[in-house]
Structures are given as C-alpha cells and as structure tokens.
Amino acid sequence: xxxxxxxxxxxxxxxxxxxxxxxxxxxxxxxxxxxxxxxxxxxxxxxxxxxxxxxxxxxxxxxxxxxxxxxxxxxxxxxxxxxxxxxxxxxxxxxxxxxxxxxxxxxxxxxxxxxxxxxxxxxxxxxxxxxxxxxxxxxxxxxxxxxxxxxxxxxxxxxxxxxxxxxxxxxxxxxxxxxxxxxxxxxxxxxxxxxxxxxxxxxxxxxxxxxxxxxxxxxxxxxxxxxxxxxxxxxxxxxxxxxxxxxxxxxxxxxxxxxxxxxxxxxxxxxxxxxxxxxxxxxxxxxxxxxxxxxxxxxxxxxxxxxxxxxxxxxxxxxxxxxxxxxxxxxxxxxxxxxxxxxxxxxxxxxxxxxxxxxxxxxxxxxxxxxxxxxxxxxxxxxxxxxxxxxxxxxxxxxxxxxxxxxxxxxxxxxxxxxxxxxxxxxxxxxxxxxxxxxxxxxxxxxxxxxxxxxx
Numbered sequence: 040x041x042x043x044x045x046x047x048x049x050x051x052x053x054x055x056x057x058x059x060x061x062x063x064x065x066x067x068x069x070x071x072x073x074x075x076x077x078x079x080x081x082x083x084x085x086x087x088x089x090x091x092x093x094x095x096x097x098x099x100x101x102x103x104x105x106x107x108x109x110x111x112x113x114x115x116x117x118x119x120x121x122x123x124x125x126x127x128x129x130x131x132x133x134x135x136x137x138x139x140x141x142x143x144x145x146x147x148x149x150x151x152x153x154x155x156x157x158x159x160x161x162x163x164x165x166x167x168x169x170x171x172x173x174x175x176x177x178x179x180x181x182x183x184x185x186x187x188x189x190x191x192x193x194x195x196x197x198x199x200x201x202x203x204x205x206x207x208x209x210x211x212x213x214x215x216x217x218x219x220x221x222x223x224x225x226x227x228x229x230x231x232x233x234x235x236x237x238x239x240x241x242x243x244x245x246x247x248x249x250x251x252x253x254x255x256x257x258x259x260x261x262x263x264x265x266x267x268x269x270x271x272x273x274x275x276x277x278x279x280x281x282x283x284x285x286x287x288x289x290x291x292x293x294x295x296x297x298x299x300x301x302x303x304x305x306x307x308x309x310x311x312x313x314x315x316x317x318x319x320x321x322x323x324x325x326x327x328x329x330x331x332x333x334x335x336x337x338x339x340x341x342x343x344x345x346x347x348x349x350x351x352x353x354x355x356x357x358x359x360x361x362x363x364x365x366x367x368x369x370x371x372x373x374x375x376x377x378x379x380x381x382x383x384x385x386x387x388x389x390x391x392x393x394x395x396x397x398x399x400x401x402x403x404x405x406x407x408x409x410x411x412x413x414x415x416x417x418x419x420x421x422x423x424x425x426x427x428x429x430x431x432x433x434x435x436x437x438x439x440x441x442x443x444x445x446x447x448x449x450x451x452x453x454x455x456x457x458x459x460x461x462x463x464x465x466x467x468x469x470x471x472x473x474x475x476x477x478x479x480x481x482x483x484x485x486x487x488x489x490x491x492x493x494x495x
Contacts, residue, residue: 051127051205051346056358064339064366066211067202071335072328073211073218079324080225081239086321086389088229089176093236094390095313096176098320102167102300103156103181107188108195109293110152114144115196117286119203120425122265123342126204127349131265138200138258139271140278145196149189156185168304172313176236183240190247197254203342204264209257217250288424288432295440302448303460310457311398318398321389322406322461329374333367333414337421344425353490357483360422367414378407405461412472419479428482435478439471 050059086094118141125134156163164177194217202210221242228238258267300319307315340363347356377385382400390396416439423432444467451459451466 051343052350052352052355056343056355057362059343060336060339060359060362060366062339063202063207063342064336064363066207067338068332068335070198070202070211070214071331071338073214075327075331076218076222079327080222081243082320082324083389084225084229085236085239086317087391088226089235091314091317091390091392091395092172093176094320094395095317096169096173097180097236098316098323099164099167099169099173099177099304100181100184101320101323102297102304103163103177104184105293105297105300107152107156107185107191109290109297110148111145111188111192111196112293113286113290114141114148114282115192115199115286116289116424117282117284118196119199120285120341120345120427121281122200123203123345123425124349124427126265126342127346134204135265135268136271136275137278137282138265139267139269140274141196141200141282142255142267143272143274144279144282145192146189149192153185153188156181156188160185167301168308168316170308170313173316180236180240183237183244187244187247190244190251193251193255194247197258198250199338201254201257202338203345205342206257206264207339210254213250213254213257216253217246220249221246285424285427285429285432288420288429288436291433292436292440295437299440299444299448302445303463306448306452306460307457310452310460314392314395315398315457315460317390317395318402321386321395321399322402324389325378325385325403326374326406329371329410330413330417332370333417336363336367336370337418339363340418341421341425344422345427348426353486356426360418363422364415364418367418368411369414371414372411375407375410378403378410401458402461405458406464408465409468409472413468416468416472416475419475422479423482431478431482435471435475438474439467443467443470 050062054062082094082097085097118137121137122134125131125137160178160181164174164181167177169177194213198210198213201213224242224245225239228234228242232238234241257263258265260266303319304316307319311318340359343359344356347353347359382403383396385403386396386399389399420432420435423429423435444463447463447466448460451463453459455462
C-alpha cells in the first residue's frame with residue numbers, strides 16, 4: 040500500500056473527529072455551495088436580463104432538473120457510500136471494482152434518461168405546470184440542458200467518490216473550476232451575445248463538460264488512492280445491487296421532490312398565477328444555499344461515518360454525527376434569520392419587478408419559519424445512508440415529501456390560499472423532524488443494547 044493510502048486511512052481512524060470534520064467538510068461545503076451557484080446564477084441573470092416570466096419559466100424546470108439529478112444520485116451517492124465502507128474495511132480491491140462499475144452504470148443510466156426526456160419533453164413540462172406564458176422559456180432551456188445530463192452525472196457522481204476516497208480538497212477544486220466557467224460564460228452569453236435563456240443553458244453545459252473531464256481523469260492517475268481498471272468496467276450484479284440499494288434513498292428523495300414541486304407549481308398557478316411560480320424559483324434559490332451548505336457538511340462527514348462504521352469504531356462515528364448535527368443547526372438558524380429579517384433584499388438580487396419581489400419576500404418569510412430544526416433532520420438522514428442503512432434513510436427521506444408535504448399542499452391552500460402553499464413547507468418540516476429524531480433515538484438505544492449483548 041502506498042504512503043498516501045496509509046496516510047488517508049490513518050487520518051480517518053485516528054485523527055480527532057473535530058479536526059477531521061473540518062478537514063473534510065470545508066472543501067465539501069465550498070464545493071457544494073459552488074455547485075449550487077449553477078442554478079442560482081442562472082436565475083439571477085435570467086431574472087435581471089430576460090424578465091419575470093423567464094424566471095417563472097426557469098422555475099418550471101426545477102422538478103425536471105430534480106428528476107434528472109435523481110438518477111445521477113442513484114448511482115453516485117450509492118457508490119461513494121459503498122467505497123467509504125470498503126476502504127474502512129481495508130478492502131481496496133473491492134472499492135476499485137465499485138468504481139469501475141459506477142462509470143459503466145452512470146453512462147447507461149444517463150443515456151436512458153436523456154433519450155426518455157428528449158422524447159417526452161413537452162408533455163413533461165406541461166405536466167409540471169407549464170403555461171402559454173412560461174412554456175417556451177422552459178422548453179428552450181431544457182432542450183439544451185438534457186443532453187448534458189451525462190456530463191453532470193459524471194461530474195457530481197465522481198466528485199462525491201473523489202471526496203469519499205480521500206481527496207476532499209481536490210473535489211472542492213473540481214467544483215470551483217466548473218462553477219468559475221459557468222459564472223464567466225453565463226453573463227457573456229446572456230448580456231453580450233443576447234442568447235437569453237439558451238445562453239444560460241449553454242454556459243452550464245460547458246461548465247459540466249470541463250468539470251467532468253477533470254474529475255474522471257483523476258481516477259486514471261496511478262498516484263490516486265483508487266483508480267479505474269478495464270476489468271472492473273464489466274457490471275457485476277452484486278456490486279450494482281449494493282450501489283442501487285444505498286443510492287435508492289437520495290434517488291427517492293429527489294423523485295419525491297420532483298413530484299412535490301409539480302404539486303406546488305399547480306397550486307401556485309391556481310392561487311397566485313405565473314408570477315407565484317417565479318416567486319417559488321427565488322425562494323428555492325435562497326433555500327438551496329442553506330441546504331447545500333448542510334449537504335456540504337454531510338458530504339464531509341460521510342467518509343468519516345462510513346469509514347469508522349466499517350472499522351467498527353462506533354464512538355468516533357457517533358461523535359462525528361453529533362458534531363455535524365450541531366454545525367448544521369447553526370447554519371439552518373442563520374438561514375432563518377436571513378429569510379425572516381431580510382427577505383426583500385434577498386428577492387431584489389433576482390428581479391426588478393416589484394410584484395414578483397413582494398411575492399418572493401412573503402414566500403421566504405413563511406417558508407423559513409422552522410429552519411432552525413431542519414439542519415439536524417438532514418444530517419440524521421444522511422447518517423443512515425453513510426453507514427449503509429438504506430431502508431431507514433429512504434423512509435426518512437420520503438417522510439417530509441410524501442407523507443407530510445403532499446397532504447399539506449392538498450388541504451392548506453383551499454383554506455389559506457397562496458399563504459397555504461408557503462405554509463405547507465414549515466408544517467411538513469416540523470412533522471418530519473419529530474419522526475427523524477425519534478428514529479435516531481430508537482436506533483441508538485437498539486444499537487447500544489446489541490453492542491452490550493455482544494460484549495457480554
């Protein structure tokens with residue numbers, strides 16, 4: 040085993056958990072925040088450079104984008120968790136088999152999704168709430184973005200594996216390079232070349248291309264911790280099953296999010312019109328910054344949790360969970376403060392239209408009501424995914440979106456109108472926090488009881 044490989048494994052098993060979390064999470068947070076800039080920058084430039092209906096049209100693409108992202112997470116998230124656990128067990132050969140299978144699986148899944156999406160694009164956008172005013176913008180954007188799905192799947196999936204295999208800083212640099220390309224090209228295409236919403240889509244795809252080439256080449260380097268081998272590209276049924284088993288949790292969450300946004304869009308059009316959909320786009324962009332920060336924490340914690348679970352160092356695993364949950368709560372509380380006290384200033388970053396600005400500000404103020412609670416809820420769900428408890432993680436992922444949010448969207452808007460749509464989010468958040476916390480308490484009690492029995 041190389042010196043680099045020994046050093047990374049030694050760090051994960053012996054270095055202080057707080058220092059490890061900082062070491063792995065800081066690059067992951069930067070990477071996650073930078074990756075979230077893709078959609079946020081597109082919305083800002085489109086809202087200011089094209090108009091309020093264009094930003095409403097772009098908001099229509101959210102469930103479509105969630106649908107596309109779900110399939111890349113199905114493979115990428117599952118593979119990174121499995122690789123972390125295998126490295127913790129010291130089984131580097133199996134980790135490289137998973138890596139090779141992931142490349143083949145990513146290409147096959149992305150190709151299928153692209154074909155389906157291009158064939159049924161119009162019906163999908165209409166189902167997602169497209170109207171005569173907004174459909175043309177959404178279609179123009181997605182006709183360019185969809186073929187780039189394979190690039191985004193390679194970028195985000197293998198960037199996660201890069202981080203999980205011991206290269207958090209390089210994973211961060213990958214996202215910075217890719218986002219820099221997008222940030223540079225988007226205003227050039229929109230404002231200088233007058234390409235409108237299509238310009239934003241082209242800038243995003245070019246950024247995906249640059250990032251995907253960078254991250255894939257990493258795994259061909261002989262100096263890396265794990266790398267591609269031709270023999271591992273052939274799909275193995277057990278490996279594929281293990282990847283999809285864990286990946287099913289984030290996949291289900293993304294699909295549920297897609298379905299939920301469809302329901303939200305339809306409710307918004309009914310109770311607030313096309314501009315209300317644009318307000319959701321602005322609210323979602325700002326909420327995404329907070330959530331992506333927490334996801335960055337999770338991405339940093341994932342290799343620590345998975346490795347120490349595989350190495351049976353459970354005290355370190357639970358300490359990492361505790362510290363991540365506390366950090367996430369601080370972040371979500373900051374999001375609550377910003378959304379509650381500065382909603383108009385935040386909305387002004389995306390539009391000059393006063394009516395849209397007012398709608399977005401109210402959406403923000405209501406939707407962040409229980410934000411201080413959601414940080415730990417997201418972390419706990421990720422914890423179960425990181426240690427291979429796929430069924431628990433998937434159940435918790437679906438609780439908010441399906442069990443609570445969809446019924447709230449059915450019953451609250453007829454009573455409270457547009458405010459009922461916005462209020463559905465914090466109500467669902469509150470209920471899902473109760474379920475998630477209760478599940479963790481039950482798991483810890485059962486886990487400790489089993490450990491004590493094994494010791495006796």
